[in-house]
Amino acid sequence: MGSEEEEEEESGRIVRLGSYGGKVRLLLQPSREEEEEEESNSGVDEAEAAAEETMLLWGLQQPTLSKPNALVSQSSLRFSLDSCGHSLSILQSPSSLATPGVTGSVMWDSGVVLAKFLEHAVDSGTLLLHSKKIVELGSGCGMVGCIAALLGGQVILTDLPDRLRLLRKNVEVNLSHCDLRGSATVMEFIWGDDPDPLLIQPTPDFVLGSDVIYSEGAVVDLLATLQQLCGCGTTIFLAGELRNDAILECFLEAAVKDFVVGRVDQTQWHPDYCSSRVVLYAMVKK
Template identity: 70%
Template sequence: MEEEAEEVEAMTMKKLGSYGGEVKVLTVVESESESAAEETMLLWGIQQPTLSKQNALVSQSSLQLCLDACGHSLSILQSPSSLSTPGVTGAVMWDSGVVLGKFLEHAVDLGMLILQGKKVVELGSGCGLVGCIAALLGAQVILTDLPDRLRLLKRNVETNLRHGVRGSAVVKDLTWGDDPDQDLIEPPPDYVLGSDVIYSEGAVVDLLDTLSQLCATQTTVFLSGELRNDAVLEYFLEEALKDFVIGRVDQKQWHPDYCSQRVVMYILVKK
């Protein structure tokens, strides 16, 4: 039985998009809904996120998050007071953002990922850590968020990308579900990044609509997220599987010092 299980596991491991590592691909056996339900149950069963410490890599009560990345000491400003305002997102960092940012650095260091000179669009950039790290790794990054969330984002980009930046970074507003500006989709981005963007069922449809508009078949999407609500994640996976091939990145491929059982990371490539 163990040999059969290992064989099935091996069959589902393959490379996706422009990432050099193998990921566990979610295969649609009978329906997208059954595959999404199986993946969600597996995640909660194996990782047991509720038993792990929340915000292990960040301090949301602090006015700034300090993090070393790509030979730079980054200082990411936060707005803890905004957390009490209903509907406001992107005011503080979450573990999933730190995990994704340090994963990108780790993958580039290992030669599993090339960002130098690549066009990158970040969705829901929030405080901007992930986009800043991508720019330090040589990417031409467009960091996006809602129009009323850009002040803090712009400040963090200006503060942390003054010197020694191999790539570039610009900030633009983007509302999911709306038609993106032409410079976001022409030419299509090589990579789309997002951390903690799967947070409510209401946002899933608009998020996937934007992903579909941004992505060409050669675009590789990296999404990391907090494991808070199994129903929201299951709904996202069910809908996303209709248009994308999805692979889960094993934690063994993350930066060894920046892992969390409360976080999951997926790669999406358009079918």
């Protein structure tokens, strides 16, 4: 551990968060005096924390210099990945990318990073998913949710109504003929709508999302949904592509008002599935 990380750990910036046993770097560590300040004054610290984080990511990782989609092939009709002793074959629909706003028809690097992070964290003992209730938002092709189910989670994969056909097909193709430790259910869910009782009763142990921070409008609906889904015992993992620093900063500034947010360093990821174009956050409700 370097001296800078040691200083951050001593100051409380490097911590364990929620049900994740690994260490994360907190974006905002308020003092007791700051917590007692009026809400109108606390926004300055939230904005500064969000700006500092985005500047740090773009300065250190320099995502625009890295190749996009380095871990996936979006032109192929299938994406293959070995995980949990199984060879997954994820069906894709590359032609759907021509439709504006449709991005869940193919795999993205952030989904691969999140899926393999979960597997690596379980294998290393920093995460326990067996028998845990897991809700995945914006499941897309379904790879993350499938791997979470293979790791023993009771997973509900959700997406918009027009995305469910491909999602259901991938769950069936990859999980119906294997010795599944967990379970996988596909459900329609539109962010911002009242969640189905099955999603919140009981509250999830984990909420997962990859590439879900993509516009300011989506940020508002995503955070409203996280507020609805999550209880005090819920741990959130969100992985995202570093494309637009303004949108990420908008999300972080809003998120730290109601959630404790920590960035999972790449040293905690699966060593073979890292990308400087991807960031991974762990979050818990304040």
